[in-house]
Amino acid sequence: xxxVTQNPRYLITVTGKKLTVTCSxxxxxxxMSWYRQDPGLGLRQIxxxxxxxxxxxxxxxxxxxxxxxxxxxxPLILESPSPNQTSLYFCASSSDRGRGExxxxxxxxxxxx
Amino acid sequence: AQSxxxxxxxxxxxxxxxxxxxxxxxxxGTVNLFxxxxxxxxxxxxxxxxxxxxxxxxxxxxxxxxxxxxKFSFNLRKPSVQWSDxxxxxxxxxxxxxxxxxxxxxxxxxxxxx
Numbered sequence: 001x002x003x004v005t006q007n008p009r010y011l012i013t014v015t016g017k018k019l020t021v022t023c024s025x026x027x028x029x030x031x032m033s034w035y036r037q038d039p040g041l042g043l044r045q046i047x048x049x050x051x052x053x054x055x056x057x058x059x060x061x062x063x064x065x066x067x068x069x070x071x072x073x074x075p076l077i078l079e080s081p082s083p084n085q086t087s088l089y090f091c092a093s094s095s096d097r098g099r100g101e102x103x104x105x106x107x108x109x110x111x112x113x
Numbered sequence: 114a115q116s117x118x119x120x121x122x123x124x125x126x127x128x129x130x131x132x133x134x135x136x137x138x139x140x141x142g143t144v145n146l147f148x149x150x151x152x153x154x155x156x157x158x159x160x161x162x163x164x165x166x167x168x169x170x171x172x173x174x175x176x177x178x179x180x181x182x183x184k185f186s187f188n189l190r191k192p193s194v195q196w197s198d199x200x201x202x203x204x205x206x207x208x209x210x211x212x213x214x215x216x217x218x219x220x221x222x223x224x225x226x227x
Contacts, residue, residue: 033214042117042203042217043157058214090156092215101147102215104157 002027004105006091012111013081021076021108023091031094032074033058033102034066036087043090049074081112115140117204119218126194127226134189134221136178136204146187147205147215148178157203163187174198199225 004025013019025032033048035058045058049068063085065077074093078085091105118137126132138144148160161172168180178189187204201222205215 035215035217040219042219043215044217045214048214092157101159101162106156 002103004091004093004103006089006105006108008108009106010109012113014113015082016080019078019081019110021078021089021091021110023074023076023105024072025074025091025093025103026072027093027095027103028071029093029095029103030071032068033092034064034074034076035090035092036060037090037107038087046076046089078110081110083112086110086112115144115206115208115216117206117216117218119202119204119221121221122219123222123224125224125226128196129193132189132191132194132198132223134202134204134223136187136189136218137185138187138204138206138216139185140206140208142208145207146178146180147207148172148176148187148189149203149205149217151201151203151220153200160189160202194223194225196225196227199223 007022030051034046035043037043044060046064047058047066049055052071055066068074089108092102094102116139120135146163149157150160151157160176161170163170163180171177176191180187201220203220204218
């Protein structure tokens with residue numbers, strides 16, 4: 001089954017404790033992206049990757065890091081989480097520049113105390 | 114930079130009523146337009162998309178949308194809603210030669226009353 005998986009689905013952590021949210025897709029997609037969803041703001045892009053070892057900032061990259069060492073994986077790293085990073089995070093992937101349907105993962109609900 | 118506006122934040126309808134959700138975008142060039150739906154507790158799913166051609170596009174579950182270039186609009190419609198349509202709906206745009214970034218509107222929460 002074609003899918004995007006994220007782990008963990010739920011996470012409660014404390015300020016400053018480094019964490020990683022994993023994202024994996026099994027569709028051989030070149031493009032992957034991370035979004036955060038906040039009430040009243042919709043979804044905003046954090047980082048994206050056009051291919052292995054190619055990543056770039058989206059609209060709200062501050063406080064986040066990513067890496068793309070393999071085509072299927074695109075982890076999101078919060079090196080020193082803060083309460084303003086409490087949000088719902090979605091990973092997405094697609095195959096066709098600008099025109100491809102983006103497939104979204106199930107989401108990771110992060111709470112930073 | 115492109116932006117997307119959804120002016121209806123929360124819409125409440127009775128079953129069988131007709132639905133129209135507004136979406137306007139701001140960008141002077143060629144765009145690709147999407148409507149995504151997020152059912153309670155679930156991830157986003159694509160309802161429909163427009164790239165070119167016939168400005169009236171049909172999607173899944175009886176939804177359709179009309180692209181009106183002169184109005185920079187891409188409104189979502191459904192002639193008769195069901196309780197199962199209760200969800201949050203997001204309009205989104207990508208640029209034809211951009212980085213594939215989906216720029217989303219703020220979403221419209223749709224509540225259908227049985």
